Amino acid sequence: MKKLTLYAFVLAGFFAQAQNNLTIEEATLAAQKGFGTKSLYGAQWRTANELTYIDASYKALVEKNIHDKTVENFVTTADLESAVAEAINEKISFRTIPFDYHWDNEKELSFTYQGENDKYFVVYNIDTKKVSKAIKFNAAASEEIIAPNKNYIVYLNKNNVEIIFTNGDVVKVTNDPDHVINGSSNTHRNEFGIDRGMWVSPDSKKILFYKKDERMVKNYPLVDFGARIAEVKDIKYPMAGLKSEEVSLHIYDIDTKKTTVLNIEGDKEQFLTMPSWSPNSESVYVGVLNRGQNHLKLQRYTASTGNFEKQLFEEKSKTYVEPNTPLKFLNDKEFIYVSEKDGYRQMYRYNTNGKQLNSYVYKDVLFKGFVDVSPKEIYYMGTANKGMDKLLYKVDLKSGKTIPVTKNSATYNVEMNKDKTWYYAQYTNFTTPNNISLNAVNGKSTLELLNAPNPYxxxxxxxxxxxxxxxxxxxxxxxxxxxxxxxxxxxxxxxxxxxxxxxxxxxxxxxxxxxxxxxxxxxxxxxxxxxxxxxxxxxxxxxxxxxxxxxxxxxxxxxxxxxxxxxxxxxxxxxxxxxxxxxxxxxxxxxxxxxxxxxxxxxxxxxxxxxxxxxxxxxxxxxxxxxxxxxxxxxxxxxxxxxxxxxxxxxxxxxxxxxxxxxxxxxxxxxxxxxxxxxxxxxxxxxxxxxxxxxxxxxxxxxxxxxxxxxxxxxxxx
The missing domain is CATH 3.40.50.1820 (Alpha/Beta hydrolase fold, catalytic domain)
Structure with missing residues (x-):
């Protein structure tokens, strides 16, 4: 047993003016009770040199460039109110800047607006201060995804998939009864890294989606005590060793309006993981995992027919295989597969014939997520310091050489600019509540945006x-x-x-x-x-x-x-x-x-x-x-x-x-x-x-x- 060097961190005695101990309300609801750590929200690169974030009042976007020039009120709630109200012909009120805003390009940002009776996907132009596109869709919609070409939105209406186009036309992709659930992120009970149930092809012409049939799973009763006479509300709960849900993958073609099922062979209760479109939108890759979860097959299917094309490789384990990251394509012929097969969750480069070209195993670092991927290099988040730190790394794909980009021992979150010359970094460590800065990738320049004080x-x-x-x-x-x-x-x-x-x-x-x-x-x-x-x-x-x-x-x-x-x-x-x-x-x-x-x-x-x-x-x-x-x-x-x-x-x-x-x-x-x-x-x-x-x-x-x-x-x- 040994003490780490951070032992010296002693908060007691820091504060000569300290008051009473925390109340249970303050300890539980720290942010609401005035103990929240200061931060910046919604930080995104608009250009290679300009970054925007939501100001402290949540009423405007601030723009900061790498030369420390600041533009307050770069986009305001008043700007958005005026433009959106004109576009949808409805009186509206923006209490805050939409936290889901996204820069589509240097001039346009998009976001979802929840109106009184409908939802809207909105594209706003900062030069004209007008809405350049607004798509109205069902207020009850969930898990909506905007197509890459911005011409339609695919969403869930209860357990079925629907599409609405810019002209207002609605297409009901599925029409299944209760307990046949389409396009839901709650497939395989959110295991295997599943955070969505629909994937639009890169060319926007097709939609891949899960279909989960849970009718064969036993009902499990939950009792709602709020009713005058308590009511039983059944859920489907697949218990260990009993009948599980049956999941399939389907592709809807926008042009032909036809749906094709992927012809995936095997046990109906197997797990379909890592669904990934090829860059050319012609194929779909699926990690087919057996119910025992110790044998994974990476397979490719033809998008137009649903037919099996090729099994690229298999991964087996004496314990379990746990895929949780979709394939990341470098180009039409190569992709990155993430696996822990060599002891630590790391990246492996394969060609589309299933041949492993390289591995990017670096010390005992665990891959935590992609930051930026190109055919030459990958920036990714990974662990360090026996799992205590999370840092930004860069790997050269040709040489396989990996270097840490962030140097402090800390837990980082980063956003890379499109030129990969600067990155936004937010970090915390044992003695630092929150530090935010802009940093040159070459390490020669840094611009601090926030060094938050101890909130206590x-x-x-x-x-x-x-x-x-x-x-x-x-x-x-x-x-x-x-x-x-x-x-x-x-x-x-x-x-x-x-x-x-x-x-x-x-x-x-x-x-x-x-x-x-x-x-x-x-x-x-x-x-x-x-x-x-x-x-x-x-x-x-x-x-x-x-x-x-x-x-x-x-x-x-x-x-x-x-x-x-x-x-x-x-x-x-x-x-x-x-x-x-x-x-x-x-x-x-x-x-x-x-x-x-x-x-x-x-x-x-x-x-x-x-x-x-x-x-x-x-x-x-x-x-x-x-x-x-x-x-x-x-x-x-x-x-x-x-x-x-x-x-x-x-x-x-x-x-x-x-x-x-x-x-x-x-x-x-x-x-x-x-x-x-x-x-x-x-x-x-x-x-x-x-x-x-x-x-x-x-x-x-x-x-x-x-x-x-x-x-x-x-x-x-x-």
């Missing part, structure tokens, strides 16, 4: 935060951890501990962000006199394939072993009261909390488990079977991971919280746990949020955090 300065004294490194249970892997010390810390006193845990895939709690990623509730609990500790165990995100795949077929086991190494670290501190250690987590963290309480009952005296997975056989196919296979294939693993057979071990105080409308971790999990507690004669506390789904959000979050804090204070501190 002069308002409260934040606890001391420390980053630590702890050896995992395997004795060799370093894990990243974070400690918040109690307010007015005295090393000679003994303090209770709240361990905040998640522990599952695709999540990272400790990172090189301001305060190491600690949130308002962490600060609140530390101000209440708790040591607040968080550890990213093996199985969590951004450390590579082997680090994450260690959980395969035995969820919870290695994760708990690592968390107990964190507890050993805590117990080695003389200021930790080893008899007063509690644990709190939500979702996978709720599963971890419950598991730790039952497997280590003499260690954890208090636990709060929110939306917890209790038995993985009740979780969904896509996520659950990736990590556990089916209950029939892995009966031993499911039995070992289940918390139901360990309820008899419960000793401490456990509060279980659930949303009655939860469609992710259904309430059956916590209900089964309560029933088992009754059978075992174990007392447990339970709280239900009747109207909330998987997470408790909005103002009710204050109620949630107050309940959790009170539970720890009552049963662990007093």
């Amino acid at each position: 300065e002069g308002k409260t004294v934040l606890p001391k935060v420390e980053l630590v490194t702890i050896k995992a249970a395997d004795g060799k892997t370093n894990l990243n951890g974070r400690i918040l010390y109690p307010a007015n810390f005295n090393e000679n006193e003994k303090y209770p501990v709240m361990v905040y845990v998640y522990g599952g895939p695709h999540a990272q709690l400790v990172s090189n962000r301001f305060g190491a990623g600690a949130g308002g509730f962490d600060y609140y609990m530390a101000q209440q006199g708790f040591v607040v500790f968080t550890l990213d165990n093996r199985g969590s995100e951004n450390r590579g394939r082997d680090f994450e795949h260690v959980i395969h077929r035995e969820l919870g086991q290695n994760e708990m072993a690592d968390q107990m190494k964190g507890v050993e670290f805590l117990k080695s501190k003389k200021f930790v009261n080893a008899d007063k250690i509690g644990v709190y987590g939500w979702s996978y963290g709720g599963f971890m909390t419950t598991s730790l309480m039952l497997n280590y009952p003499d260690t954890f005296k208090v636990g709060v488990a929110g939306g917890p997975v209790i038995d993985w056989k009740w979780y969904e196919v896509m996520y659950g079977e990736r990590y556990m296979d089916t209950p029939e294939e892995n009966a031993e693993g499911y039995e070992k991971a289940s918390t139901l057979n360990k309820v008899k071990n419960l000793k401490g105080r456990l509060l279980m919280i659930h949303g009655a409308q939860d469609p992710v971790v259904v309430q059956q999990h916590s209900m089964a746990f309560i029933e088992q507690c009754i059978k075992e004669g174990k007392q447990v506390d339970y709280f239900l949020y009747p109207t909330h789904e998987h997470n408790v959000s909005g103002k009710d979050r204050v109620h949630l955090n107050a309940k959790i804090a009170d539970y720890f204070i009552t049963h662990l501190k007093k």
